[in-house]
Amino acid sequence: MAETTARTALRAQGRRAAAALDGRRASGTRHPLIAVAMVLPLVFLLAVVFGGWEAVITQASSVAGMLGR
Structure with a gap:
């Protein structure tokens, strides 16, 4: 028992x-800045490992263009 x-x-x-x-x-x-702070280290790591700085910059500018900035 x-x-x-x-x-x-x-x-x-x-x-x-x-x-x-x-x-x-x-x-x-979650606050958007917290989400960005969580993702940025992974973005930088992947960019360094795969040598894709140009691709990251191109994608970021494309997204900024779509958002109107």
Whole structure:
């Protein structure tokens, strides 16, 4: 009986933790500057590894042109 109670308590604790995480994820969107800060290191790494600085610049200017800037 004590084993069943312990398992039930552990499951309930897991459900509470999952609910807390889900609530935190659903509570708004990420700021665009934070998203850019997260992506830029990967962009630079890929550009260096594959030698694509020109391609990165071309794509960035194309996107800026589409956005009207």
